[in-house]
Amino acid sequence: MKDRQPTGTGEHAAPDRSDDRWNDKYPYLGTAPIPIEPYISREYFTLERERIFRKVWLNVGRIERIPNPGDYIVVALPVCRTSVVVVRGKDGYLHAFHNMCSHRGNKIVWDHKGSCQNFTCKFHGWSYGLDGRLTFIPDEQGFCGLQKDKLGLTPVAVDTWAGFIFIHLDPHPTETLRAYLAEVVPGLEGYPFPELSATRFCWRTEIKANWKIAQDAFQEGYHLPVRHKATAAGAFTSGTNPHCHFLSLDLYERHRRTSSYGNLNYQPTPVAGRAYQFGSSVVVDRDITLDNLPAGVNPTRRSDWSIDTFWIFPNFSIFPSNGTYLTHQFWPITEERTIWETHTYFPKAENAGQKFSQEYSKVLLRDILMEDGTTLEHMQDVLASGAKTHMPLQHQEICVRHAYRVVEDYVGFYAGR
Amino acid sequence: MTESGWPAAFRTLQPFLGWALATEAERTQKRQTSEMADIQAFYNAMLSHLEDILVYLNQFPLEHMPPHARQLMDMTFSLAEIAPAVELFGQPREDDTFDPFRFVPQHQ
């Protein structure tokens, strides 16, 4: 149990207006409004499918979900019109396949998670090993000239980094996962993912919005004092930083990272206060010991800090904080429908007090996310009206601008126009 | 202690046993379908004992919680569930926010 008194020490002056003019730091991105078309166009969406989602590494979860041989998860990838099974083989290694029978194409696994010795199709009973090899065909002699050794499940590349499982629909990707993540790996090196991943909470919803509209809403703090006035504004803004300016940010070739401010003078509500007293919480920790955090998280080492974000192209983000982290995944279905999945992770709770603290933290997070959800659908509802063609963005929205640029560099929609 | 093991100090909480719900989905359902007056009454009753409840519960290993302690712990989770309603919104569901039943917990 921690004793927490507001110390009021360690708060820095307001972020200087001149040192967070992020557009000046990245002049190659320009300052022009960005087009709305990529958020509404079916043609753009089709190009994203072919040129992004089929061509890069995609996060599909964490290794804690499949610790033992035979454990599997099933990941729907509607953007690529497929479903992927990730399984731990008898050899202890991960294998991944399209979830599709080699006979007449039935989906092999129908649930989301489980454990098995082999995969048997529920249509005619073809059976496959955990390594995807076809092992049994009922009434096999009825088939003419079947090449059984060529009829395994169709493989998908799979690899892990820091316990995060990534797949690549190309079974022989030209770029390794390590190389793909090289820009963000140093920043997260040493963050205690294994310890903090012991307790997993996850919510899932389908929203009527383009996947980039949804993701963009988490890439800027500009909306926070308005949209999250009732929930998060007190902890993430203050008189000295009223508009939730970032403490630091770095834009990379494909990925990016940010550090967010936390108000050290924030007075928690009565229940939040008890949650802090008995455990940990994502909301600003006034007793934070930065020594617990690797150098790449909160790299400016400011004490008035709350949470970092690492944006991993195209649709995955990790928000490391002190003693807890969360992730978002945005899985496109169509140009205006998206599966949004949020995970929040905590260490193993040792007692009821810690469980209560985690429960409060996750419920508060959920209610904050509820404030975001509505805006996304209202935006999508009118974006296609044609009333506007572009969106102006300010310094604090530079991650939205960067995200647009990275997607467009892959898609090339405007390249020939 | 009463026969059920329920500590006498928390006897005033027994009328609120309807909040001893095991999953987030059930607790959300209860919050979203309750009158604010009932939510506030539960909040008031729980908050005044919260520190003592958590100290009391911390003596039990999580894997071997007696049934009454499990109920009390689930009630603290319900308090966490309704805390934003009382402390931040003044109503079960904030105006102009996402349908809570569409944001589906994949955990228990």
Ligand code: FES
């Ligand atoms: S489709 Fe799978 S066995 Fe026929």
Ligand SMILES: [Fe+2]
């Ligand atoms: Fe938000």
